[in-house]
Amino acid sequence: MRDVNQPLFFETSWEVANKVGGIYTVIKTKVPVTVQEYGDRYHLTGPWNRFSAHVEVEEIEPESPAIEAAIRAITDQGIQVLYGRWLIDGAPRVVLFDIGSAAYKLDEWKGDLWRVAGIPSPPHDIETNDAIILGYLNAWLLDE
Numbered sequence: 001m002r003d004v005n006q007p008l009f010f011e012t013s014w015e016v017a018n019k020v021g022g023i024y025t026v027i028k029t030k031v032p033v034t035v036q037e038y039g040d041r042y043h044l045t046g047p048w049n050r051f052s053a054h055v056e057v058e059e060i061e062p063e064s065p066a067i068e069a070a071i072r073a074i075t076d077q078g079i080q081v082l083y084g085r086w087l088i089d090g091a092p093r094v095v096l097f098d099i100g101s102a103a104y105k106l107d108e109w110k111g112d113l114w115r116v117a118g119i120p121s122p123p124h125d126i127e128t129n130d131a132i133i134l135g136y137l138n139a140w141l142l143d144e
Contacts, residue, residue, distance in 0.1 A: 008064070009034075009042045012138050016046030016094055017056040017086050028088050035090035043067070045138055047130070048082050048096035057094060059084040070144035071095065078104075079137070097137040099130050109136045 015024040062068040071081050080098035085091045113119040121128050
């Protein structure tokens with residue numbers, strides 16, 4: 001049964017446990033207050049940067065059966081996911097997706113964007129492709 005009084009809260013960014021610009025600092029700065037308000041119901045999602053994640057994230061098992069089931073549904077399809085605590089003030093829970101392991105779904109998802117919304121995407125634009133993959137992985141997680 002869903003607890004509508006204690007909803008999960010998800011926030012996504014390319015810079016979750018992945019320092020590439022100024023948004024990383026913005027997120028780190030607001031996390032302690034957000035964790036104070038939402039506790040372990042607060043999750044950040046983003047891409048899994050294998051160069052930095054090993055020092056930024058402590059891998060843990062999900063305590064929430066819903067989160068565990070959602071991650072399992074995704075990993076059962078061959079997509080690699082890291083779940084853990086981001087080692088910053090507030091230690092928020094994070095769900096990081098290996099974009100490369102989901103690349104096999106890119107054509108399907110691009111087709112979906114075109115059919116449903118008429119949104120075209122260039123065939124060899126890496127940034128666009130990665131954004132599509134991350135967006136669909138987030139939607140998949142939330143759908144599960």
